Amino acid sequence: MNKEKLKKELSGIVLGIIAFFYIGALLFYDQDDQTVLAGLKWYEFFGRGAMETVSKLHNPFGIFGARLAELFIRSFLGYVSIVPGLALLYWGWSLLRHKSLKPPLLFTFYTVFISLVAASMFGLTTAPFGDVMSGAIGRMLAAVLSTVIGYTGAWILLAALAAAATLFAVRILVENPFDKLRSAFTGIGVLKGRIVAAFEHKKSRESKPESEEAELSLPFPPENPENTFVEKLTEEAQEEAANSSSSAPTDDEPEITIREGVHEKEADLDKRRLKVKTKDRIAYRFPSVDLLRHTREEDDYIDETLLEDSKNRLLEKLRIYKVEVVRISATVGPRVTLFELELAPDVKVSRVTSLENDLAMAMAARGIRIIAPIPGKNAVGVEIPHGKPRTVWMRSVLQVEKFKNNKMALPVVLGKTIANEVYLEDLVTMPHLLIAGATGSGKSVGINVMLTSLLYACSPDRVKFVLIDPKRVELLHYQNLKNHFLVKFHGLDEQIITDPTKAVYALKSVEKEMEQRYDLLEKAGVRNIADFNRKQPDEALPYLVVVVDELADLMITAGRDVEEPITRLAQLSRAVGIHLIVATQRPSVDIITGVIKANFPARIAFQVASKVDSRTILDGSGAEQLLGNGDMLYQPTSQPKPERIQCPYVSSGEVEAITSFIGKQDGLKNFYHLPQPDIKEKGNGVQNGGFQDKDGRDSMFEEAAHLVVMHQQGSVSLLQRRLKLGFSRAARIMDQLEAAGIVGPADGSKARDVLVDSHDALDLLLRNLD
Structure with missing residues (x-):
């Protein structure tokens, strides 16, 4: 106990x-x-x-x-x-x-x-x-x-x-007071009828001769002689009344066992060490859990009457198709109830799986999912939505001892299982995560949940984020983390990538970072980033979490240029502490290609439109029967079948409150810069470093300088449009303009300040450069 x-x-x-x-x-x-x-x-x-x-x-x-x-x-x-x-x-x-x-x-x-x-x-x-x-x-x-x-x-x-x-x-x-009164009156009527019949029987026995008395049959069997006559009458009356008010279950019907859910031990997350020193000696304070919505704890009351009714309807339908159930148990989760059915030895599992649509119709359910069999158990699972769904809040999954005292490198909370257990995973062991689901099924909220988990668990010295958001609005609030958790790219003004063409540059930059980290590991004589950080704590490397919120848009616009770095990172980056979280709303084979799928063993499927989409992401059906709003199937690397989890809800207001709290703190002095990648320019066919004059500047340098002075606006997009250059070359020229003192440093997504106010002043500056 x-x-x-x-x-x-x-x-x-x-x-x-x-x-x-x-x-x-x-x-x-x-x-x-x-x-x-x-x-x-x-x-x-x-x-x-x-x-x-x-x-x-x-x-x-x-x-x-x-x-x-x-x-x-x-x-x-x-x-x-x-x-x-x-x-x-x-x-x-x-x-x-x-x-x-x-x-x-x-x-x-x-x-x-x-x-x-x-x-x-x-x-x-x-x-x-x-x-x-x-x-x-x-x-x-x-x-x-x-x-x-x-x-x-x-x-x-x-x-x-x-x-x-x-x-x-x-x-x-x-519950149903009028039905209970009717059942009570029915029982009284049955009892009265039995008593009258018994007295008539007794009277007839007294009037019959002894020879005929033996032929008379008693209204009750002679077993249990210690029970009195009236007790037997009462028992039979109660049985009849119960049978008349129920859905007529058979006498040999198995009793349902209600499995008790997991009771997570609560812990105050704010009682840990909240203030830490970073490597550049700037104090950093973890966000308080009070920034998350504090909701009234929902009642975990289990309606046993409703559960019994669901069991009766389920067994009745299975009985029609000659499927005998020996034992049945139920686990009530936040949104669904899992019925575990132990079948008779002569019943094939395939007979149950073929009844999915029939059972859904019999239960009048939005969609049921059959697990045949449940891994590690001699039972078949039937997941049925129940009528009292409960919302899982972000605060409730963080305020537990499991999260507070975890020893994981990158802990991410995925939600609660059907047994109401908080599901916590280490992103390092995944090591990459592929997420798919229809629009509005909960993908973006799921990404916010994972990033929020990392913000509550990790300091800026331990983890950095590379955020790619082609939809432009989903990761907008994380701009507040630019001085703490976001990396900087050479030649890029913004730290959250929204342009698909710039996304290729960012992924290539991460790929270059991966290669440089492997060189460091080789020189240190270690196999992974954890050993490197233990051996050289003064030069410890942060983990990099690369988040791509919509892969489909990148694949449409860039195609092979996006697939190549993602595949290479998924294959090699685990050892050097680079981990990918990739999401898409189109789980089709042209987006989730075989190469990408093979390198993402851990996958999450939210609600999808069809079985084909479910098989594309999970290699099996089931995701089409999910309920939406955070209901998901998580396929870990260690289990043969996916686990059903209810993703917690974190609102955009809560995310903004957390990132604003971090953004208002003193920024780090030393930003984490990713290296400049080696990218071939499309249309020009020359690698990085081509089109250079004798001084190492690009051949379009002077023309670009006159362009920005004429417009008094320094931006990479201006050079791309007016000079018809590729993104990486235009970014490289902008860096050269900054080095020459023609434009100022980057300021987020704003255009750079132009430091030269006329073409005459520019000509003089260019002559001095020569």
């Missing part, structure tokens, strides 16, 4: 004892006890005086019980004060039985309200017992109401309030 269950049970027992003491003390209230207690101070519970007083009390619960009864009955609601004690008993029972605490909470509100109404009613009466039944508060409320709306009006109002509150409580606290 875990500690949480033990705490609940102990709390339930304590509450039950308190409730019995409270109710008993009030029931044994005696007015004469007030006179006995008058000579005793209120805090005296021990000593000779207290012992003498106890012997004279009528209340068996002692001095404390007598004082408690006097306080509640005289000064509060009279004997009606006993009613809230029933709510206290309900709390204790619910904790002891591990039931949901929502019904006792509602019942508490109801008992308090109905006690006030009842005390007011007794206060309106003139009967001699009115004072002791209403108490001081009841009499006061009665006086106020009779003064404001009159005696008759007060009775009408209180009666209406009592009736409305009772009807509302019954509808809320009792």
Whole structure:
């Protein structure tokens, strides 16, 4: 038994004892006890005086019980004060039985309200017992109401309030009350019929001769002689009533076992070391968890009636197709319920998998997924959406001990499993992740969740981001991280890449960085980045996480130029600490090519349109049956079949709050620059370094200088458009213009300042350069 269950049970027992003491003390209230207690101070519970007083009390619960009864009955609601004690008993029972605490909470509100109404009613009466039944508060409320709306009006109002509150409580606290009443009356009718039949049978036996008596059959079998006649009648009546109100399950139908979900141990993430020193001695503070939305914890109450109904419909449909189920268990997750079916030995698994559409129709479900078989178990899994989906919030998956005390290099939270367990993975062991799903299925939110996990777990010295966002708006908020987590590219003004042509340059730059890191590892005599950082901590290399939010757009515009660096990085970059997260909304074979797919063993599939798309990303069906809004299948490298996970939700406002908090801190002095890649210019056919004059400057340098001075605007895109140059060459010329003092340094995505104001001044500067 875990500690949480033990705490609940102990709390339930304590509450039950308190409730019995409270109710008993009030029931044994005696007015004469007030006179006995008058000579005793209120805090005296021990000593000779207290012992003498106890012997004279009528209340068996002692001095404390007598004082408690006097306080509640005289000064509060009279004997009606006993009613809230029933709510206290309900709390204790619910904790002891591990039931949901929502019904006792509602019942508490109801008992308090109905006690006030009842005390007011007794206060309106003139009967001699009115004072002791209403108490001081009841009499006061009665006086106020009779003064404001009159005696008759007060009775009408209180009666209406009592009736409305009772009807509302019954509808809320009792599942299908009218069905239960009908079942009860049905049971009474069946019981009455059985008793009449039994007495007629007995009368006929007495009137028959002994020879014929043996031929008469008893209405019940002779087993269990210790049971009385009436007990047998009652049992059969209850069975008939239950059968008439249910969906007619068979007698040999297996009972359902509800598997308890995982209860993650909570931990305060803000109690760790939040302030650290970076390599350049700038203090960095981790974002507080309070920047994430604090939501009320949703009730994990399991509707056993609904679960039983789903089980009956599922087994009934399987019985039609001659599929015998020996044992069944259920696990209720955030959005779906997993039924684990242990089949009879002679039933083939393929017979269940072929019934996917039939079961979906029988369950009236949006889509069901069959796992045949569940890895490591002698069972077939059927995942069915339930009617009470719960949202998984980002804060709830970070505020757990598993995340706070993890020892992973790059921990990313993926969400919660069906068993409500927080699923945490190390990006280093993946080592790359491919994400696919239809529009609006949750891909961008999933990327935000992973980046947020890294921001809460890693300092700027440990990880850097290369963000490529062809959609231009999904990763916009991460611009606030430009002085801490984002890398800088030679020749590029922006740090978040949005232009597909510049994306090729950025990926090539990461590829060049990979080659240089391999040279460092070779010189140090180590195999991976972790060993290098341990051996040379002063020259420790940060991990690089490359995020591509829409691969399809890059493949359409650049094609082979994008596929080549992504494939090479996926094949080689793991050892040097470079990891890819690539997402696309078009999981087709022309986007997710065989070469890319082979180098991304870890994959995530959100909801897709068809089985073909599901097979493209996961090599199997199932993703087409997902529910959207973060419902996903994660295929880890260590498991043969994907795991169903509910991705947590983090809003754009929360992401902006986190990145703004980091962006307002002092920026790092030393930015992490990626090297300039060797790229062939399309259309010119010359590698980097071509078109150079004797001084090492590009042959188009002077023409570009006059162009920027004429427009008084220094930007790479201007050179591309007006001089018809490729991006990398135009960026290289812009660096040469900066080195010559013609334009200023890059300032984010803004155009560079032009430092020369006329062509005459430019000619003079160019002559001095020569």
